[in-house]
Amino acid sequence: xxxxxxxxPINPLGQWLSRYATGAVLIVIIxxxxxxVYAVQQxxxxxxxxxxxxxxxxxxxxxxxxGQAIIVISRGFDLSVAGVIxxxxxxxxxxxxxxxxxxxxxxxxxxxxxxxxxxxNGYLVAILKIQSIAATLATMIICQGIAxxxxxxxxGYVAEWITYEMTDRVWQVIPVSGxxxxxxxxxxxxxKRSIWGISLYAIGADETSAALSGINTLRVRFLAHVLAGCxxxxxxxxxxxxxxxxxxxxxxxxxxxxxxxxxxxxTSLAGGRGGLFATVMGAATLTLLQKVLFSSGISSFxxxxxxxxxxxxxxxxxxLLARLGDDR
Amino acid sequence: xxxxxxxQAKSVRSEGALTLAASGLRKTYGPTVALExxxxxxxxxxxHALLGENGAGKSTLVRILAGAVQPDAGEMYLDGTPxxxxxxxxxxxxxxxxxxxxxxxxxxxxxxxxxxxxxLPKRRGGMVSARATSEAGKxxxxxxxxxxxxPSATVGSLPLADRQRIEIxxxxxxxxxxxxxxxxxxxxxxxxxLFKQIKKTTDRGVGVLxxxxxxxxxxxxxxxxxVLRNGASIASVALSDASDGDxxxxxxxxxxxxxxxxxxxxxxxxxPPRLRANGLCGTDLRDVTFELRPGEVLGVAGxxxxxxxxxxxxxAGLAKPNGGQIEVDGKPVKMTGPRxxxxxxxGIAYLPExxxxxxxxxxxSAATNIVLPFMPRIAASTLISPGMETKAxxxxxxxxxxxxxxxxxxxxxxxxxxxxxxxxxxxxxxxxQTLLLxxxxxxxxxxxxxxIYAAIRKFADEGGSVLFYSSELPEIVQxxxxxxxxxxxxxxxxxxxxELSEQNLVAAMLGHGRDEHDKGPVA
Numbered sequence: 001x002x003x004x005x006x007x008x009p010i011n012p013l014g015q016w017l018s019r020y021a022t023g024a025v026l027i028v029i030i031x032x033x034x035x036x037v038y039a040v041q042q043x044x045x046x047x048x049x050x051x052x053x054x055x056x057x058x059x060x061x062x063x064x065x066x067g068q069a070i071i072v073i074s075r076g077f078d079l080s081v082a083g084v085i086x087x088x089x090x091x092x093x094x095x096x097x098x099x100x101x102x103x104x105x106x107x108x109x110x111x112x113x114x115x116x117x118x119x120x121n122g123y124l125v126a127i128l129k130i131q132s133i134a135a136t137l138a139t140m141i142i143c144q145g146i147a148x149x150x151x152x153x154x155x156g157y158v159a160e161w162i163t164y165e166m167t168d169r170v171w172q173v174i175p176v177s178g179x180x181x182x183x184x185x186x187x188x189x190x191x192k193r194s195i196w197g198i199s200l201y202a203i204g205a206d207e208t209s210a211a212l213s214g215i216n217t218l219r220v221r222f223l224a225h226v227l228a229g230c231x232x233x234x235x236x237x238x239x240x241x242x243x244x245x246x247x248x249x250x251x252x253x254x255x256x257x258x259x260x261x262x263x264x265x266x267t268s269l270a271g272g273r274g275g276l277f278a279t280v281m282g283a284a285t286l287t288l289l290q291k292v293l294f295s296s297g298i299s300s301f302x303x304x305x306x307x308x309x310x311x312x313x314x315x316x317x318x319x320l321l322a323r324l325g326d327d328r
Numbered sequence: 329x330x331x332x333x334x335x336q337a338k339s340v341r342s343e344g345a346l347t348l349a350a351s352g353l354r355k356t357y358g359p360t361v362a363l364e365x366x367x368x369x370x371x372x373x374x375x376h377a378l379l380g381e382n383g384a385g386k387s388t389l390v391r392i393l394a395g396a397v398q399p400d401a402g403e404m405y406l407d408g409t410p411x412x413x414x415x416x417x418x419x420x421x422x423x424x425x426x427x428x429x430x431x432x433x434x435x436x437x438x439x440x441x442x443x444x445x446x447x448l449p450k451r452r453g454g455m456v457s458a459r460a461t462s463e464a465g466k467x468x469x470x471x472x473x474x475x476x477x478x479p480s481a482t483v484g485s486l487p488l489a490d491r492q493r494i495e496i497x498x499x500x501x502x503x504x505x506x507x508x509x510x511x512x513x514x515x516x517x518x519x520x521x522l523f524k525q526i527k528k529t530t531d532r533g534v535g536v537l538x539x540x541x542x543x544x545x546x547x548x549x550x551x552x553x554x555v556l557r558n559g560a561s562i563a564s565v566a567l568s569d570a571s572d573g574d575x576x577x578x579x580x581x582x583x584x585x586x587x588x589x590x591x592x593x594x595x596x597x598x599x600p601p602r603l604r605a606n607g608l609c610g611t612d613l614r615d616v617t618f619e620l621r622p623g624e625v626l627g628v629a630g631x632x633x634x635x636x637x638x639x640x641x642x643x644a645g646l647a648k649p650n651g652g653q654i655e656v657d658g659k660p661v662k663m664t665g666p667r668x669x670x671x672x673x674x675g676i677a678y679l680p681e682x683x684x685x686x687x688x689x690x691x692x693s694a695a696t697n698i699v700l701p702f703m704p705r706i707a708a709s710t711l712i713s714p715g716m717e718t719k720a721x722x723x724x725x726x727x728x729x730x731x732x733x734x735x736x737x738x739x740x741x742x743x744x745x746x747x748x749x750x751x752x753x754x755x756x757x758x759x760x761q762t763l764l765l766x767x768x769x770x771x772x773x774x775x776x777x778x779x780i781y782a783a784i785r786k787f788a789d790e791g792g793s794v795l796f797y798s799s800e801l802p803e804i805v806q807x808x809x810x811x812x813x814x815x816x817x818x819x820x821x822x823x824x825x826x827e828l829s830e831q832n833l834v835a836a837m838l839g840h841g842r843d844e845h846d847k848g849p850v851a
Contacts, residue, residue, distance in 0.1 A: 190455060193456050194454055194455055194456060195446065195447075195448055195450075197456075198441060198445075198448065198456060199445075202436070202437055204436075205435050205436040205437075205484075206435055206436075209431070209433055209435075211416075212396070212416055212432030213432060213433070213445040213446065214417045214420065214445055214446040272435075273436065
């Protein structure tokens, strides 16, 4: 067969770079470099207390970005993330439930809120075939409205048990928030290797072909929105634990940053490619960048400028590496 | 299959009974009638051809039989029982499988995953086992003699021909009763693998529906043919009783003039070449040297993957050469993109291979698609009125014999043949004096082909230069003044005049009969 001898000579270095460096490795390297800068500036940065504090700051964005990444992989955009987080936050602040039992109920409530919004999104996007950005824009506005109905102005108190335990450290070392994010990533790694996970990447790359291959695209999309909603609910829970108070617009700052974290993690906004671990690292990098800028004495007004520049650099660099791999 | 069912299948096979019978199928999309009244019946263990021009309703019929589309009226029976699939999977459940022309593989999944979807082998806990998937894929590939394809390779990274083979193999796997092959040879340069697999399938008693524009292929493996014209089945004939002329007549409604046109070469040897490649090298291409003179039609022939893609991409500025030089009108040019190619010298316009992804802009009208590259030329200032656009598009469309009424349509709604005509009108309309046409008649019907040939010829007669690649040898023999054969990433041989015959081309494409010329023509 002629095909055997038409294989182009491969550039092993380029291939290696494109396989590993464009995925999670690149963002891990960026994070490590940034952390080194942080550690030099703030010698206390390496104490378990500081690490836990950083992790606590990271968790809400990381979880929001995880949900966003699931939708982006399926070639969609989800704006409802801001609304779900706001609703969860004000709910926890208006109806605090004390003790471990109360916390468990609160988590369940947050997951349920996320799942319900996800179901609505799934219905609009998968069944009614509304473009995901339009459908979730509508649900976001509705959710923001509901959040304002529950709590008119910032205030209220989140249950003490949640604010203490969820920001604490296990054995004085491991941050609880880190465990929550880690557990979500582990669940994802299992889901990614399920038929649903493979189908998710397939419909992200080519929905028509996926349907012609016998994939139930409706169900895959539906489930993606429900799972993403649950991730947002969890993000709202972790945000409340950290802020300890309610704010009907608390989810809004996380909206654009969730997209930034996804892109920074190398997940293609065109769908079909990317992963959740890299997304979590992207979120962590954005949060760490804020810390580094703060400790460098740069006004927080400039944080957005730096975050944007890092995002552009990372995406450009990622693209360069990918092209290196393709230029066989 | 239960034992009684298999006995039934056996008896069916011995009698040569019908597997799939459809009658009175009708499908409309709003006011457009895609299929008016189609009848077709497939015999167990036989290959049945479906012939017709583009727009005759072949695709719609295929989609109905495949379960992707439901008919508005008509009846279908599979092995004597009513057959009305509501989805592709429903049809697959009845052992009817389809290999689509516009391949239905998911590009970012592996070969094995594509093969096995939607049921991948699972381990305990519901996770998909990558190893078991890959091994199962390997077994299937071996079964269909595609061993050289890596089951773990991502489909998107494979050459088009391999992707088409995988699409076909997947349909073979799922076709217990009926196999539908829609243009299976569109990207396959040689058919022996396909025909062998089809033979194995018919031996199992499967009825095969074979759609192709290549009549010689159809004659080779099909016994019966159904001809569609304007959405209705005109006739079902035994191919042994019908001449090519009869079939063309049934397809187009008039006897196609089918004689070899011998052209006076008006190549102007005295003037400098329009396009000259000197020792051009790329990743899949070595040391290609040729000259293209005004008024010349130069063909490129080769089996799949001999570097023809890269040659055209280099000349159009879509890829960077590793070495060598491109000269336009005697001046060296560094091609940085198709826009640069269009602007250098007398201009080079490129017609890409993939009509759907690289050519048309769906959502825009056919007229806009045609005038796109030369909009600044027709615009009064920076604004373009619809009238100016239509006028410019009409002039270009006439050159390829494209009906004016299609100009206002969304190009995505047009048939493949009319889309191709629009794209060729676009390249002609640019005013470039050199055209690079990659498989200009790929997947279009006989009538459209003749219009395209006529347009190319007229362009050359008026002093234009054409470099074209074709996967169909009769096309090269009919159209080219000269032909380069690519083999093993280089120009293996060149033919002119009487030497330019199908036999010579085939031999050279397979690497035989190398002559003393080392680097193509010495013009």
